[in-house]
Amino acid sequence: MxxxxxxxxxxxxxxxxxxxxxxxxxxxxxxxxxxxxxxxxxxxxxxxxxxxxxxxxxxxxxxxxxxxxxxxxxxxxxxxxxxxxxxxxxxxxxxxxxxxxxxxxxxxxxxxxxxxxxxxxRRHSIRTPFTGEPVPQAVLDELVAAARTEHTALQLPDHAETTRLLHLTAEAERRSTTDEAQRTESRSWIRTGDAEAQPYGIPVTALGPQDQAGHLPVRDFAALRAAEHQAPAPFEHEPRIAVLTTEHDTPEDWLRAGLALEHVLLAATVHGVRASLLHQAMEWPYLRWEARDPHRGPGYVQILIRLGYGPEGAPTPRLAAGNVLDREE
The missing domain is CATH 3.40.109.10 (NADH Oxidase)
Incomplete structure (x- = not known):
């Protein structure tokens, strides 16, 4: 300009x-x-x-x-x-x-x-397997710094803690797919028609398969509808999970978590690192509380981010700017 x-x-x-x-x-x-x-x-x-x-x-x-x-x-x-x-x-x-x-x-x-x-x-969520190639420590350090600039913390759990978090996520996924309200709501956001006519929600083409080994609990938006499932696929054996936390748990902290999440995702995209979000355990209060790492002291987990290398991912539709913008005359 x-x-x-x-x-x-x-x-x-x-x-x-x-x-x-x-x-x-x-x-x-x-x-x-x-x-x-x-x-x-x-x-x-x-x-x-x-x-x-x-x-x-x-x-x-x-x-x-x-x-x-x-x-x-x-x-x-x-x-x-x-x-x-x-x-x-x-x-x-x-x-x-x-x-x-x-x-x-x-x-x-x-x-x-x-x-x-x-x-x-270029940032798109990916719901498919990663290659398994590890993300370099220098890139991870940059992502940690990005979260810190937004007054949040990005933790990089070790193998044992990652396994524990994935178990919590799997339990949350089981609850979400068997809870009628969650299941109905999840299905309602799947879009099978024209993206221009339905410019929000998740196109069925952007969904991914389930992990063949059952190790990595990807969200099942189809929610027990077997006919809508893709064929299971092998996911990476050692997923790199990052945990975004805030010191407190107020609405302002939630907003800061959103700023930090996108800052981390954009910084990852700059380096060709793909990401998918594991939010399931955050939707059940007890499991969200259990997601805290007690060895790191107080803090509130806001979301888990899976990082790795793979295809760019499919874009999802967006509302046009004019549809969400109000102007004062």
């Missing part, structure tokens, strides 16, 4: 980047509202696309919107702004998750902005 005027083209770029973020079941539970008088873009929750059976507290909804805020911040920096992000700025308006002020130009480009911005469009 030749100027920093918040024109229609710039606004569309910002919102298009934001809606490319991951969200639980690709529910895209966000709306954006421009206040031109203050050059502020408000990020609001759209609870009409909540997933109450899996996320009764709205924790995953906050994480989803937090991921969109991270993309918005990266895109704003890419366009030359120095965005000022305030989380939950108005206690009287709990659906206003963030206010992003865009009235200042960046004096120095933020390090790594261009690589992260380019990664926004």
């Amino acid at each position: 030749s100027t920093l005027a918040l024109d229609a083209a710039g606004l569309e770029k910002l919102v298009s980047a934001a809606v490319a973020a991951p969200s639980i079941h690709n529910s895209q539970p966000w709306r954006f509202h421009l206040q031109p008088a203050t050059s502020t873009l408000e990020v609001r929750a759209d609870r009409s696309r909540a997933v109450p059976a899996a996320d009764p507290q709205g924790r995953a909804l906050h994480i989803s919107v937090g991921a969109a805020i991270l993309n918005l911040r990266v895109a704003a920096r890419h366009l030359g702004w120095a965005p000022e992000v305030r989380l939950l700025p108005d206690p009287a308006d709990p659906d206003l998750f963030a206010a992003v002020r865009l009235d200042g130009a960046a004096t120095v480009p933020a390090p790594g902005t261009e690589r992260l911005f380019e990664a926004i469009w």
Whole structure:
């Protein structure tokens, strides 16, 4: 952009980047509202696309919107702004998750902005097996640092702790596929028709197989419908799991977890590392509490991230920027 005027083209770029973020079941539970008088873009929750059976507290909804805020911040920096992000700025308006002020130009480009911005469009969740090639320690260290910049922690458990976490995830997966409310809700987000007509949810083509050995519990969106299952496939024997945690467990912590999650995913994409999200245990309070590593002291697990190498993954549909953007006249 030749100027920093918040024109229609710039606004569309910002919102298009934001809606490319991951969200639980690709529910895209966000709306954006421009206040031109203050050059502020408000990020609001759209609870009409909540997933109450899996996320009764709205924790995953906050994480989803937090991921969109991270993309918005990266895109704003890419366009030359120095965005000022305030989380939950108005206690009287709990659906206003963030206010992003865009009235200042960046004096120095933020390090790594261009690589992260380019990664926004290449980041896709993958639900298929990885090659088993280990992620280099230097890359893992960079992902840990990315989470730290968002005031969260990314833990890299050892083999024994990884096995324990996968057992918890498997137990959560069993509960989710046999619980009627969870099963019905999960199925309702699968899309078999035209992506333009149903620009949210998960296309059936983006689903993956189950692990042939039963070691890695991938979410079964088909939920016991055998006719919809892909043939089982061998997954990596030693999965690299990362655990995203926060010090506390408030709505602001959930938003920060979303910012950190997307920052980690974009940084991974820069290095050609693929990711899939293991959220099942987070949806059952006892199992989520059990996911804490007692040797690391207090903290709250927000999500597990599986990292590795493999195909890029299939994109999922997104709502158009104009469908989630409100403007003040």
